[in-house]
Amino acid sequence: MNDHAHDSHDHHHEESFVRKYIFSLDHKMIGKQFLIFGLIMFMVGGGLALLFRWQLAWPDRPVPIIGVSQTYLEEGEVATAADRKWEERFDDDKETWLETNMPSGVIDPAFYNSLFTMHATIMVFFVVVPLLVGAFGNFLIPLMIGTRDMAFPVLNMLSFWSNMLGAVIMMAGFFVPGGHAGAGWTGYAPLSSVVDLSGVNWGQNLWCISLIVMGISSLMGSINYITTIINMRAPGMTWFRLPLAIWALFIVAILLLLAFPVVASALALILFDRMAGTSFFLATGGGDPLLWQHLFWFFAHPEVYILILPGMGMASEMLPVFARKPIFGYKSMVFAMIAIAFLSWIVWGHHMFQSGMNPALGLSFMTTTMLIAVPSAIKTFNWLGTLHRASIRFTVPMLHSLAFVSMFVIGGLSGIFMANAPVDIYIHDTYFIVAHIHYVVFGGSVFAIFGGIFYWFPKMYGRHMNATLGKVHFWISFLAFNGVFFPMHILGVGGHMRRIANPMQYEFLQQMQPISAQPINVFITICAFILGAAQFLLLINVFWSIFRGKVAEQNPWQANTLEWHAPTPVPHGNFGAIPQVHHGPYEYSVPGADKDWTPQTEPNGESPHGEPVPAGATAD
Amino acid sequence: MKWLNFPAWLPENVSTFGQGVDNLFILIYWITAIVFLAVMAVLVVFIIKYRFQEGRNAEYIEGSTTLEIVWTAATTVIVFGLAMLSLPQWNKIKFPSQFPGNPGAVVQVNGKQFNWDMTYPGPDGEWGTDDDLQLENQLHVPVNEVVHIRLTADDVIHSFFVPQLRLKQDALPGRFINMWFEATKPGTYEIPCAELCGFGHSGMLGYLTVHTEEDYAAWISERWGE
Numbered sequence: 034m035n036d037h038a039h040d041s042h043d044h045h046h047e048e049s050f051v052r053k054y055i056f057s058l059d060h061k062m063i064g065k066q067f068l069i070f071g072l073i074m075f076m077v078g079g080g081l082a083l084l085f086r087w088q089l090a091w092p093d094r095p096v097p098i099i100g101v102s103q104t105y106l107e108e109g110e111v112a113t114a115a116d117r118k119w120e121e122r123f124d125d126d127k128e129t130w131l132e133t134n135m136p137s138g139v140i141d142p143a144f145y146n147s148l149f150t151m152h153a154t155i156m157v158f159f160v161v162v163p164l165l166v167g168a169f170g171n172f173l174i175p176l177m178i179g180t181r182d183m184a185f186p187v188l189n190m191l192s193f194w195s196n197m198l199g200a201v202i203m204m205a206g207f208f209v210p211g212g213h214a215g216a217g218w219t220g221y222a223p224l225s226s227v228v229d230l231s232g233v234n235w236g237q238n239l240w241c242i243s244l245i246v247m248g249i250s251s252l253m254g255s256i257n258y259i260t261t262i263i264n265m266r267a268p269g270m271t272w273f274r275l276p277l278a279i280w281a282l283f284i285v286a287i288l289l290l291l292a293f294p295v296v297a298s299a300l301a302l303i304l305f306d307r308m309a310g311t312s313f314f315l316a317t318g319g320g321d322p323l324l325w326q327h328l329f330w331f332f333a334h335p336e337v338y339i340l341i342l343p344g345m346g347m348a349s350e351m352l353p354v355f356a357r358k359p360i361f362g363y364k365s366m367v368f369a370m371i372a373i374a375f376l377s378w379i380v381w382g383h384h385m386f387q388s389g390m391n392p393a394l395g396l397s398f399m400t401t402t403m404l405i406a407v408p409s410a411i412k413t414f415n416w417l418g419t420l421h422r423a424s425i426r427f428t429v430p431m432l433h434s435l436a437f438v439s440m441f442v443i444g445g446l447s448g449i450f451m452a453n454a455p456v457d458i459y460i461h462d463t464y465f466i467v468a469h470i471h472y473v474v475f476g477g478s479v480f481a482i483f484g485g486i487f488y489w490f491p492k493m494y495g496r497h498m499n500a501t502l503g504k505v506h507f508w509i510s511f512l513a514f515n516g517v518f519f520p521m522h523i524l525g526v527g528g529h530m531r532r533i534a535n536p537m538q539y540e541f542l543q544q545m546q547p548i549s550a551q552p553i554n555v556f557i558t559i560c561a562f563i564l565g566a567a568q569f570l571l572l573i574n575v576f577w578s579i580f581r582g583k584v585a586e587q588n589p590w591q592a593n594t595l596e597w598h599a600p601t602p603v604p605h606g607n608f609g610a611i612p613q614v615h616h617g618p619y620e621y622s623v624p625g626a627d628k629d630w631t632p633q634t635e636p637n638g639e640s641p642h643g644e645p646v647p648a649g650a651t652a653d
Numbered sequence: 654m655k656w657l658n659f660p661a662w663l664p665e666n667v668s669t670f671g672q673g674v675d676n677l678f679i680l681i682y683w684i685t686a687i688v689f690l691a692v693m694a695v696l697v698v699f700i701i702k703y704r705f706q707e708g709r710n711a712e713y714i715e716g717s718t719t720l721e722i723v724w725t726a727a728t729t730v731i732v733f734g735l736a737m738l739s740l741p742q743w744n745k746i747k748f749p750s751q752f753p754g755n756p757g758a759v760v761q762v763n764g765k766q767f768n769w770d771m772t773y774p775g776p777d778g779e780w781g782t783d784d785d786l787q788l789e790n791q792l793h794v795p796v797n798e799v800v801h802i803r804l805t806a807d808d809v810i811h812s813f814f815v816p817q818l819r820l821k822q823d824a825l826p827g828r829f830i831n832m833w834f835e836a837t838k839p840g841t842y843e844i845p846c847a848e849l850c851g852f853g854h855s856g857m858l859g860y861l862t863v864h865t866e867e868d869y870a871a872w873i874s875e876r877w878g879e
Contacts (some may be wrong), residue, residue, distance in 0.1 A: 141852075142852045142853065142854075142855060143852035145855075146849070146851075146852060146854070215851075215852070216849065217849050221809075221810055221848070221849065223808070223809050223810070223826065224809040224810070224849065224850060224851060227809075230766070230808050230809050230851060231851055231852075232851075232852065315826075316825070316826045316827020316828070317826075317827065321827070322809075322810055322825055322826060322827070323825065356703075356711060357710070357711040358711040358712065358713070358714065359713065359714065359715045359716075361714065361715070361716050361717075362715075362716035362717070362720075362721055363715070363716065364716075365716065365721045387812065387821050387822055387823050388810075388823045388825075389822070389823050389824075389825045389828060389830050392743070392744075392747035392748055393748075395743050395747065396736075396740055396743070399736050399739065399740075399743070400733070400736045403732035403733070403735060403736050404729070404732060404733075406728055406731075406732045407725060407728045407729050407732065410724060410725075410728040411721065411724060411725055411728075413692065414720070414724045415716070415721075417692065417695055417696060417699065418714075418716065418717070418720070420696070420699040420700065420703060421699060421703070421714065422703060422711065422712040422714060423699070423703045423711045423712075424703065424704075424705050424706070424709060424710055424711040425699075425700060425703050425704050425705055426705050427704070427705075435696070435700065438696070439692075439693065439696060442689060442692050442693070443689065446685040446688060446689055447685070449681055449684075449685055449732070449735070450678070450681050450682075450685070453677060453681060453735065453736075453739050454739060454743045454747075455673065455674050455677055455739050455742040455743045455746065456674060456677050456678050456681060456739070458674060458746060458747075458819060458820065458821050459663075459674055459678070459816070459819045459821065461821055461847070462812060462814075462821070462847045462848060463847075522659065523656065523659070523662050526659050526660075526662040526663055527662050527663075527664065528664055528814075528816035530814070530845055530846075530847045532849045532854065532855075533845075533854065533855040533856075534854075534855035535855045535856065538855060538856040538858065539843060539845055539858065540843055541664060541816055541817075541842075541843050545662070545664070546661075546662070546664075547655070547656070547661070547662075548656070621711065621713075622710055622711040622712065622713050623713055624713055629710060629711065
């Protein structure tokens with residue numbers, strides 16, 4: 034790779050189709066592969082959510098189009114094509130996949146469990162991590178630190194393809210006898226570790242195997258990111274001149290590297306319990322079900338910060354560009370992220386307040402968890418500070434960044450309720466936590482991803498996405514998102530448990546005051562369908578713009594960071610000559626400058642961060 | 654906008670410690686509501702006031718150490734205070750050493766796919782003897798008296814949840830977890846399972862009947878005689 038990196042961009046090295054688009058070693062192509070992969074899986078994960086949202090709003094009613102009609106149910110008369118199809122299915126001897134999982138089109142309770150389990154699993158491991166860490170990490174790290182590629186291009190390619198392998202294994206689980214894993218994305222043992230207790234056999238095995246494969250992919254990525262960021266920064270790119278997105282990805286890579294081996298071992302123990310007759314998680318054999326929860330959450334709490342930190346980093350890139358102002362408190366932003374990463378290791382017990390863990394641990398976990406509010410507040414106030422006396426451009430990426438900030442505030446604040454152990458007694462495992470995680474991961478991370486796609490698309494594909502369509506997509510998504518997830522707080526306060534297939538079975542939910550839970554569930558489902566439909570606008574915009582979008586100039590947003598110094602489209606090796614970095618990434622509206630941005634490659638004598646660096650000096 | 658008032662959505666509280674939980678909930682609700690409204694107000698004002706306008710440039714401001722110290726300190730004080738304030742309530746509900754004594758009823762609750770088995774030790778006060786009484790999904794307790802529960806599970810993890818009592822505790826196979834409550838109002842309340850326990854999780858439902866003193870005495874004598 035690096036051999037032809039020094040070719041200037043106007044004589045390309047000819048590559049075969051397979052080398053260029055499939056088994057590519059180029060970090061930019063691998064980033065784009067992750068992007069397309071993540072977007073497709075986003076639609077899959079969202080589709081699963083719509084199926085179970087249907088069940089929650091109209092329990093045990095046939096799903097439209099797939100299921101039988103109401104007339105057929107009530108009078109037994111064939112009224113639609115689906116009715117006829119079902120008649121045929123009932124007549125023949127073999128049981129089809131659809132008959133097992135959705136008899137007459139009604140979602141079976143076991144299938145319901147698989148649906149929410151796989152919705153969460155796919156969204157966490159196959160959408161948000163591949164998009165944030167895989168797509169943006171790969172595309173941005175070499176470009177933003179000013180180098181020609183990742184430290185280990187082959188490892189990088191393997192990371193994407195093992196990720197694909199993991200996805201294939203995961204999707205295969207839907208079609209094995211016994212159905213897919215249905216023990217929740219948290220896979221609590223012994224439900225997940227004993228075949229007879231769930232009735233799920235290979236589904237759960239494949240779930241474990243796929244996550245191990247997926248984790249290996251993350252591990253390869255994280256080793257690559259850490260090595261690249263430590264060793265390959267352009268001359269003058271000191272640690273405190275790194276863009277915050279790179280800081281975020283660096284911290285996340287460390288979290289991934291340390292967290293993954295824990296869950297891989299735990300998943301292996303589950304497989305042993307299931308397939309080799311051990312009893313690590315079985316009390317009758319001397320094991321302990323709580324062991325799984327400790328191991329899982331020791332991984333999964335850092336994991337949820339892996340889901341949000343890159344979003345924070347990306348929002349911190351976009352806000353200064355469109356506010357035309359330096360980020361407020363650069364160093365405090367860095368230290369806040371380090372603090373969040375550190376705290377993520379000592380808070381896992383807050384998922385287990387009601388689990389039967391020694392209640393004496395409640396105090397320590399409650400205090401450490403509440404402390405996370407401190408760095409989160411620092412970041413929020415710094416984003417607000419960035420907008421103070423700014424000159425805000427309401428571009429599509431900026432709208433998404435502002436949505437990110439405000440939704441993250443809601444998600445952060447709702448976390449305080451659950452961090453509080455006594456209050457958690459009541460709201461634990463209710464829709465309150467569902468609302469919280471979605472405000473952080475959808476309202477936070479996914480809006481940052483949407484914004485990031487718009488913002489970096491011109492550099493990725495050399496073309497702009499359509500801004501009008503982008504704004505329509507943003508506003509529908511933003512409103513529908515709040516329509517889906519805000520009322521979930523209310524359901525949670527009313528005591529609505531998560532993971533129940535039929536809320537109508539519970540008197541106290543039907544008689545919830547002042548409004549029964551059922552109309553609220555119907556409202557949520559309608560908003561969810563709107564939210565889901567709106568995502569086609571994004572897909573159309575992405576795929577249409579790849580081929581037909583307005584051709585982009587080199588630095589369309591007039592931004593400072595190094596990726597905009599590279600030519601568009603970015604050639605192999607990224608830069609003609611490796612750029613020399615003179616100052617931090619957020620020098621906007623510097624007094625006395627001839628324009629309101631000062632790229633990191635241009636000296637800036639007046640800024641406190643602009644100390645001249647002797648030519649030829651290397652980073653640090 | 655009444656629906657934004659979260660505490661109004663809480664179900665009626667019928668336990669002695671429930672009000673303490675609700676008070677903390679209400680306190681956090683008001684703290685977070687005020688912080689949220691303040692942040693949103695600042696955000697909206699900035700968005701409007703500092704939108705792009707011809708002839709006005711952004712100002713070069715890199716940050717403020719004073720402000721950083723102020724909001725770091727303020728947040729730390731608030732969250733530490735909140736944690737300390739919550740601790741007694743947590744200990745009161747969950748610490749076996751702090752449970753009130755002299756229970757008016759002691760029951761073993763056993764979660765299994767997909768029912769709650771309630772076992773009363775009977776007059777001799779010991780489990781495993783002939784006068785034990787096992788009921789499926791029916792828990793009967795006296796009002797205004799402390800009830801001790803020994804919670805366990807047969808197969809997978811279940812979670813004992815009575816929304817009106819503000820009480821939730823996971824039931825673990827292989828462990829006995831002690832918990833307590835004191836109901837303050839006679840009536841029948843649902844006991845849903847709050848931890849995913851398999852395909853029958855939804856609908857795993859028991860009933861807690863809180864009797865008046867006389868009713869409970871009658872219920873006892875009906876089972877075990879005088």
